[in-house]
Amino acid sequence: MAESWSFHFDGKHPERRYRSGRVQYHDGPFQGWMEGSELRPGFHLYRINGISTHRYDLAPKGVMQRGSLVLGNMLGGAGCVKTGDAEDQSWRDDRNFFALTPETPVSYHIQPGKTWSTVGVVLEPQTLAELTAGDDLPDLARNAIDGKSRPFSMMRPLDGPATAQLADDLINLNYQGRMGELYRQAKSMEFLARLLDMLDTPVDARALSAREKTRIREARERLLADLRNPPDLHELAHSVGLSAKRLNQGFRAVFGTTVFDHLRDARLDRARQLIAEGIDMPLKQLAWELGYGHPTNFISAYRRRFGISPARHRRDGFPED
Structure with missing residues (x-):
């Protein structure tokens, strides 16, 4: 993760620096808090919640490992993410999913007068490979692991409340001490799984073959046949002759939701x-x-x-x- 972050404000305000841990800001243009924590080597969680009277830029200092992947949710506020030669990504008020590969300088340009709240994870490629154990990953994650990543940035509205609820849970941690650490780790792992799932390129139902649609509907019947003990995603996909990735894509296209959310x-x-x-x-x-x-x-x-x-x-x- 970045060694530190710098705040650059419009107007005659000095630059401020954030380094590590949780920092509360009570004075100056920005009032709120930032927190960065290492959940395990190569897997970092960061959380930001605050409001500013002036527009400001927030930029990481230091070097992120090549091939790292940044995923998260914007839960409020307005601004723009700039990632080198990749297309700028803007958001305003609505809740959004974002992903980027920090191969070139990254900066967040935040508008004043609105509370900016965001939760994100930074994954180094080796840790991503260990956590996913060679799973059927979206192309962006697979390229990061294989050392084929390139400058990339995307943002789109969240397609359901479940991921936003996880982000809210991580912003408003309800436990302290050791229980708080366990809660944070558990929620972060679930959050990561959701984010990786959202990273898949959406598939239009018209792009599915008639055979795929039949298999997806069969998978739904098998999924709901036993609500107490349903098959997991890979078992379900194998039972109908699809990959887990294609099944989840197909579920979104046909039913408007992931397999997990449908269940x-x-x-x-x-x-x-x-x-x-x-x-x-x-x-x-x-x-x-x-x-x-x-x-x-x-x-x-x-x-x-x-x-x-x-x-x-x-x-x-x-x-x-």
Whole structure:
């Protein structure tokens, strides 16, 4: 990761430097905090949340290892990312996914008056290879591992709430001390998996052959046949004769969501149906029957999707009922 970051503000304000750990800024044009942490060698998490009265540029100093990959979410604010000869990427207010390869100087140009919130990871190629174990990776990640990366930058709106929720969880860590470290690592690994999944180039449903569409629909039937113990992505893909990458691309094209998100939504929709029908079963058992190892995960997911906890739904019904 970069050895330090520099703030350059419009107007007569001195340059400020951020080096490592968590730094809180209470004075000056920028007020907020920045944090960088090494989760393991070659795998870094950075988080930024703050607002400025003046436009400013934030640029890494020092050298990132060649072939490193930067992935993350912009959760608010407005600005532009410049990455050497790659196309500039802008965002404003909406939540966006971004990816870049820092083969040339990178800088973030942030507009004033809006709270900028972002969560990202920086992966060195060897660590990326170790974490993914030669998986069926998107081309950009594979090129980074193989030493074939080039200056690249992209940004697009998030296509669902799940990744943004993970980023929000990482911005607002609810645990401290050793539990906080474990929580941060677990959430960061899940965040990384989501980001790599989003890195795949979207496929138009019209680009799928009739045979592929048939196999994708068959995969959906197999996925939902047993909500408590469904096949994992690779098992599912193998069972219908597709690669995991192609299956996930096809799911997005045909159903508008990833395999993982489709399964989650199906579980929660089934839970809502059973609760509405008055099923006489403790919520802990219902969560287990639908494939949740921990009831708290089920309750949190249910509340995020429906805006009401399963216990309250059972007691009061939905407002529209």
